[in-house]
Amino acid sequence: MGDVVAFPAPQAPEPSRPEPLWREAVGHELRSERQQAGRTLTDVAEQSGVSMQYLSEVERGLKEPSSEILGAVAGxxxxxxxxxxxxxxxxxGRMSGPVCLAA
Known part of the structure; x- marks a missing residue:
């Protein structure tokens, strides 16, 4: 029987700051895109079929939107x-710092 090589368990680096939540990053990207296009919350909400209040909460990272909502707003x-x-x-990735991926 061959030798068994034991590898140490990977240690996750202690983050200097907590990882952002997906919903916060999504909201940031949507708001950034909307503002860059010079569009209002009302305009994008109406075109996507969601309420302005809900879209505002998505942009602020307070709501976890469904894939259907994300698709409608992105569209x-x-x-x-x-x-x-x-x-x-x-x-x-930019907010979290370096990422180590295991193969």
Whole structure:
């Protein structure tokens, strides 16, 4: 029988700040895109079929929107859901610092 090699369990680095929540990063990206396009909450809410109050809460990271809501809001902003997801992933990576991935 061959030798068994034991590898130490990976240790997660202690974060200097807590990781952002997905809903906060999504909200930040949606608000940033809306403001960059010069659009109002009312305009985007109406076009996406959600209430202005709900969209405001999503943008502030207070609500966890469904994929249908995200798709509707992203579409109203001219984004594909996959592009929004990629932006959020990059944003979280920048906020969290280096990430170690195990193969």
């Amino acid at each position: 109203a902003l001219g984004l594909r859901l996959v592009d929004l997801t990629a932006r959020v992933t990059r944003s979280i």
